[in-house]
Amino acid sequence: MSNSMLxxxxxxxxxxxxxxxxxxxxxxxxxxxxxxxxxxxxxxxDPRTIDxxxxxxxxxxxxxxxNGAIIQGMLSHIIxxxxxxxxxxxxxxxxxxxxxxxxxxxxxxxxxxxxANSVEAMAKIAGVCAEDLKKAAEMYxxxxxxxxxxxxxxxxxxxxxxxxxxxxxxxxxxxxxxxxSTGANPLRGQNNVQGACDTACLALFYPGYKFxxxxxxxxxxxxxxxxxxxxxxxxxIWGVRPPYGQGLALTHMCxxxxxxxxxxxxxxxxxxxxxxxxxxxKALKVMYCIGSNPAHASADTIAVKKHLSGLEFLVxxxxxxxxxxxxxxxxxxxxxxxxxxxxxxxxxxxxHLARPALNAPGEAKSDMEIMIELMKRLGxxxxxxxxxxxxxxxxxIFAEIGQAMPQYAGLTHENITEQKGIHWPTGGADxxxxxxxxxxFLHAAGFPRGKGVxxxxxxxxxxxxxxxxxxxxxxxxxxxxxxxxxxxxDKSSTILTTQxxxxxxxxxxDAKKWGVTxxxxxxxxxxxxxxxxxxxxxxxxxxxxxxxxxxxxxVYINNLTNPKLDPIGAEPELKVATVxxxxxxxxxxxxxxxxxDGKLASPSK
Numbered sequence: 001m002s003n004s005m006l007x008x009x010x011x012x013x014x015x016x017x018x019x020x021x022x023x024x025x026x027x028x029x030x031x032x033x034x035x036x037x038x039x040x041x042x043x044x045x046d047p048r049t050i051d052x053x054x055x056x057x058x059x060x061x062x063x064x065x066x067n068g069a070i071i072q073g074m075l076s077h078i079i080x081x082x083x084x085x086x087x088x089x090x091x092x093x094x095x096x097x098x099x100x101x102x103x104x105x106x107x108x109x110x111x112x113x114x115x116a117n118s119v120e121a122m123a124k125i126a127g128v129c130a131e132d133l134k135k136a137a138e139m140y141x142x143x144x145x146x147x148x149x150x151x152x153x154x155x156x157x158x159x160x161x162x163x164x165x166x167x168x169x170x171x172x173x174x175x176x177x178x179x180x181s182t183g184a185n186p187l188r189g190q191n192n193v194q195g196a197c198d199t200a201c202l203a204l205f206y207p208g209y210k211f212x213x214x215x216x217x218x219x220x221x222x223x224x225x226x227x228x229x230x231x232x233x234x235x236x237i238w239g240v241r242p243p244y245g246q247g248l249a250l251t252h253m254c255x256x257x258x259x260x261x262x263x264x265x266x267x268x269x270x271x272x273x274x275x276x277x278x279x280x281x282k283a284l285k286v287m288y289c290i291g292s293n294p295a296h297a298s299a300d301t302i303a304v305k306k307h308l309s310g311l312e313f314l315v316x317x318x319x320x321x322x323x324x325x326x327x328x329x330x331x332x333x334x335x336x337x338x339x340x341x342x343x344x345x346x347x348x349x350x351x352h353l354a355r356p357a358l359n360a361p362g363e364a365k366s367d368m369e370i371m372i373e374l375m376k377r378l379g380x381x382x383x384x385x386x387x388x389x390x391x392x393x394x395x396x397i398f399a400e401i402g403q404a405m406p407q408y409a410g411l412t413h414e415n416i417t418e419q420k421g422i423h424w425p426t427g428g429a430d431x432x433x434x435x436x437x438x439x440x441f442l443h444a445a446g447f448p449r450g451k452g453v454x455x456x457x458x459x460x461x462x463x464x465x466x467x468x469x470x471x472x473x474x475x476x477x478x479x480x481x482x483x484x485x486x487x488x489x490d491k492s493s494t495i496l497t498t499q500x501x502x503x504x505x506x507x508x509x510d511a512k513k514w515g516v517t518x519x520x521x522x523x524x525x526x527x528x529x530x531x532x533x534x535x536x537x538x539x540x541x542x543x544x545x546x547x548x549x550x551x552x553x554x555v556y557i558n559n560l561t562n563p564k565l566d567p568i569g570a571e572p573e574l575k576v577a578t579v580x581x582x583x584x585x586x587x588x589x590x591x592x593x594x595x596x597d598g599k600l601a602s603p604s605k
Contacts, residue, residue: 046061419438
């Protein structure tokens with residue numbers, strides 16, 4: 001997030017798109033509701049009437065996969081009616097289109113005048129009222145303090161990067177960045193996703209978002225990866241020079257080798273160099289999976305399970321036996337959050353400290369101890385005092401993170417505790433001396449890259465569109481009671497008593513069409529598999545759209561989801577797949593998994 005959550009309470013306008021914070025980020029939702037109660041205007045774009053939509057001044061009930069049309073319709077209306085912040089644009093944005101990937105402000109204004117990009121045209125694509133879209137645009141642009149918030153409903157699409165670039169356009173031309181209670185604010189989906197990305201758990205980056213040495217964006221004239229200054233820095237810190245190629249996301253690994261060989265950098269057209277090879281063609285032999293359950297949470301999970309089963313050796317390091325761990329040759333039991341020392345970085349870039357409250361059971365070890373022991377056995381000695389003492393090891397590793405990443409420079413366990421969390425970037429020791437809590441909002445003095453890039457108009461539709469065979473749009477998400485693939489929440493009998501089985505939400509008109517009512521079961525047939533789920537009839541979803549949470553083992557809705565990737569971000573299109581829905585027969589009903597005493601007795605096949 002460019003701004004902190006506390007600032008939301010002072011917003012004049014909050015625009016929520018592709019996110020249901022009340023179930024996926026309840027703390028953020030509380031701040032949004034406080035702002036609304038204090039008089040802020042609320043815009044919500046979501047195919048479902050989520051609880052924030054019920055409070056909203058404008059609810060844009062768009063079709064899943066059309067977030068880009070919503071944003072571009074707003075952009076067009078704002079530009080055509082001169083509701084933008086001219087002073088901010090002239091000072092902070094690319095005007096002539098000279099920046100890399102930018103069309104420039106002059107060209108963007110011309111494109112906004114094209115009838116194909118009008119608010120009416122975009123409203124039609126999105127399936128919303130043009131007048132509502134105009135109202136939302138005017139509300140956001142006039143602010144004066146407007147914040148846009150989005151989540152996985154925006155990110156898990158094959159056009160996700162395109163949409164986020166349009167969001168950046170909206171924020172920039174309205175001048176809603178670099179000041180308090182504004183900003184571009186993505187809500188992270190899990191508790192330490194931000195910290196994991198910061199410290200290089202991404203295929204393209206070293207710590208601190210420095211591109212790997214051989215990434216195609218660096219392949220300019222005269223570039224020599226052997227003299228890459230970022231690789232030099234990490235060689236100095238680690239004592240080993242990092243390899244030149246980029247890593248692969250799991251989504252890339254599941255391509256066959258021919259598809260992988262054809263991958264180029266979409267931004268430049270330059271050929272990518274990968275460190276690993278295809279999982280689909282069994283060219284990749286070994287995988288080490290830490291704290292992740294792709295056999296449940298990935299798109300098209302049937303294919304993912306097939307690929308994982310084809311590995312010669314799979315290691316899973318986790319706190320419980322997940323579907324992925326069940327496929328493993330070796331399972332390494334690790335400490336849970338409340339059994340270990342370490343730092344977490346939350347969605348607002350605030351670094352905070354975790355301390356052990358419980359002793360770990362059995363032979364479990366901390367992730368740090370496991371990894372250091374493994375590196376030692378592979379011949380890489382580590383510069384820690386005593387890797388079995390997790391408190392001292394956590395402090396020493398955190399000090400190294402501060403060396404590797406200027407964003408974290410100067411942070412210690414002690415000052416994080418004293419401040420109850422610190423927002424990066426810190427500005428180092430000098431910055432923390434002036435502002436002990438870190439940087440609450442970004443870009444006050446300018447953008448790190450220079451002038452702000454403005455992407456041109458253009459809408460990429462979802463990969464799968466309704467057709468005669470698959471006429472219904474399936475979208476997925478979360479519920480309040482369960483977390484991700486239920487790795488932890490299905491261990492609680494209290495939670496399972498409250499919500500123990502999967503379901504599918506359908507509109508009243510679709511329920512009548514399919515001859516079902518609440519409590520009946522439907523058969524959902526997609527391009528990749530079939531699922532069976534209990535029906536919840538609601539007025540809060542568009543006709544022709546169904547919603548099912550991905551947590552549940554008795555439905556496995558991700559068997560139906562689309563693995564089509566965003567060409568830049570490599571995120572699969574989990575949020576849009578097309579399906580056929582019909583009333584389930586008695587035989588179908590028997591295929592649905594049954595829970596007894598909080599446990600699933602017979603999961604669906």
